[in-house]
Amino acid sequence: MTPREAFDRYHQAVYRFVYRLTAREDLAEDITQECFLAFVRAPQRFDPTRGSVKTYLFSIARHLALKQYRDDREHEQLDGEELAAVEPDGGWEISSAVAKAVADLPALQQESLILFQYEGFTLEEIADVVSADAGTVKSRLHRARERLRRALAAYREVGNENGTV
Amino acid sequence: MKMEPFDGDELSDSELDNLLKKWEAPPAPARLRAAVFPEEPKPKWRRLWSVSFRVPMPVAAALALGLALAAWQWPRPGAPLELVRTERVEVPVLRERVVTRTVYRYRAAPPAQTLKPVAELRPRIIRTPDEE
Numbered sequence: 001m002t003p004r005e006a007f008d009r010y011h012q013a014v015y016r017f018v019y020r021l022t023a024r025e026d027l028a029e030d031i032t033q034e035c036f037l038a039f040v041r042a043p044q045r046f047d048p049t050r051g052s053v054k055t056y057l058f059s060i061a062r063h064l065a066l067k068q069y070r071d072d073r074e075h076e077q078l079d080g081e082e083l084a085a086v087e088p089d090g091g092w093e094i095s096s097a098v099a100k101a102v103a104d105l106p107a108l109q110q111e112s113l114i115l116f117q118y119e120g121f122t123l124e125e126i127a128d129v130v131s132a133d134a135g136t137v138k139s140r141l142h143r144a145r146e147r148l149r150r151a152l153a154a155y156r157e158v159g160n161e162n163g164t165v
Numbered sequence: 166m167k168m169e170p171f172d173g174d175e176l177s178d179s180e181l182d183n184l185l186k187k188w189e190a191p192p193a194p195a196r197l198r199a200a201v202f203p204e205e206p207k208p209k210w211r212r213l214w215s216v217s218f219r220v221p222m223p224v225a226a227a228l229a230l231g232l233a234l235a236a237w238q239w240p241r242p243g244a245p246l247e248l249v250r251t252e253r254v255e256v257p258v259l260r261e262r263v264v265t266r267t268v269y270r271y272r273a274a275p276p277a278q279t280l281k282p283v284a285e286l287r288p289r290i291i292r293t294p295d296e297e
Contacts, residue, residue, distance in 0.1 A: 007201060015193035029194060036201045098188040117185050149175035152184050156176060 001053050003040040010054055011036060013119055014061045020114045021065045023103055031068070035061040055128035058121075062111060062129055069107055094155055101151040109144035112137050 001009075014035055019028035038060055039046065039053075046056050102110060111130060115121040123134040123141075130137065176184065207215075220228075 004202065007198065011197060011201075012193050015197070016190040019190045020188075025191060029197060032193060033197055033200045036197075040201060094184065095188045098184055102185075102188070117182075118190075145178075145181060146175075148185070149181055152181065153174065153176055155184055156180060 003036065003043060006039060006053050006057060007036050010057050014057055017058060017114055017119060018061050018065050020099075020102065020118060021062075021107075021111060022068060023099060027065075027068060031061055031064045034064055051128040052125075055125050058115070058119075058129045059131070066107060066111075097152065097155055101148055104151070105144050105147060109140045109147070112140040113144040113148075116141055 011032060015028050015032045018031045018035075019025060022028060022031070035057055039057060046053060050056075051059075102113065105113065108130070112126055115126045115129060116123075121129070123137050126137045126141075127134045132140075
């Protein structure tokens with residue numbers, strides 16, 4: 001796959017991934033650009049035996065986003081403890097509440113959840129991106145969802161099809 | 166969508182999935198492509214079509230004026246073509262010659278009895294103005 005084909009196929013997904021990690025459009029744009037420039041300038045660094053172009057690009061983007069994350073949250077632990085529930089507010093939009101709940105996740109859980117939930121990655125693909133084994137990814141994903149269940153419990157939809165209210 | 170606070174149970178998987186779907190990311194800006202793939206240099210033969218160079222204003226004005234004059238002087242179709250040709254020809258030149266001729270008139274010699282020897286010879290040298 002040529003860099004142009006890779007760009008056409010994945011740049012939107014990489015941009016969305018970084019945007020959800022950083023919650024900043026300017027950073028998402030910069031990191032996406034840097035990610036594809038790295039591939040354009042040195043395509044020989046991609047090793048097809050270690051994964052697909054897709055996971056290679058996402059791993060570059062993840063690395064750059066985590067670097068930014070660490071710069072921004074120097075004193076925060078990457079795999080922190082419980083987060084407080086997001087309280088519903090009168091003017092609080094649900095998408096903002098979800099964004100905040102995901103942003104409050106520890107970084108390693110956050111990236112796994114975003115890749116799984118929003119980009120449709122398999123556990124193995126996520127494992128390639130984050131350089132971990134699939135079991136670890138599954139565990140992170142499980143913990144992330146557990147936290148979100150509690151954090152977003154207050155936003156249960158009234159009269160939803162499951163009739164849980 | 167109408168939401169209401171609910172303290173207590175956790176969300177089910179499907180409820181959580183439905184909630185997570187509400188968070189949408191904006192699309193990537195179109196300028197990203199240009200930033201990643203700047204315009205590639207064209208081959209030389211294609212660059213010739215768009216080559217340009219800077220000319221100082223006075224030079225450009227002089228060139229424009231020269232072209233306008235050349236166009237104005239250019240013979241129009243159908244107009245007689247004036248051909249000016251310079252040739253060197255040999256022309257016979259009539260030169261007048263001024264010839265000075267001294268004409269002597271014959272005079273009869275005086276009779277011998279009228280000639281007398283001179284008592285004293287006094288020669289006089291006459292010079293032309295150039296010899297002086």
